[in-house]
Amino acid sequence: NAGVTQTPKFRILKIGQSMTLQCTQDMNHNYMYWYRQDPGMGLKLIYYSVGAGITDKGEVPNGYNVSRSTTEDFPLRLELAAPSQTSVYFCATSRTNYGYTFGSGTRLTVV
């Protein structure tokens, strides 16, 4: 039982490049979330999903896209990387009235 798995753990991107951050869960939770955390700050919600085929924007969605084709997977796509997207990205899952379970994060640097 791995919980929430994020890959890669670290990545350096050049400005304008694209990449997908992967998030997979084996807890059969319907709800999944993507957060970013800038240095010294709290987490900001990017996108979330309440089930396969359903996604919605969070607080800071610009520059990102998501999809949810299965219960297990919730990838986050960066199309044109910018230095402002340098951050640590966390994926999380939950079910109603229980706490969130977070992954270990992806540290992204855009240069």
Place this chain on the structure above:
Amino acid sequence: DAKTTQPPSMDCAEGRAANLPCNHSTISGNEYVYWYRQIHSQGPQYIIHGLKNNETNEMASLIITEDRKSSTLILPHATLRDTAVYYCIVRVAIATDKLIFGTGTRLQVFP
């Protein structure tokens, strides 16, 4: 915006109780108080949550005032491993009500 106010930092001696306050004066009747912590750069970890009664689990106790406008997280015997940023969050206990993080309290436990 976060609906809670926390002190930016606190210190606690190892073995003593750590009492972390949180103000949530605008909390609604159906909103719970959740506590999470983030150790170093790991993903946040769920600690405890409550509605109006005091709660206790193996990690901590949560004391909520009768008017529900403030609460205190208590770590009864703090250890060095409890050094972390602690986030107090209010939200309705359904998964579609997202976790909105503030900047939290940085707790430093010293020997």
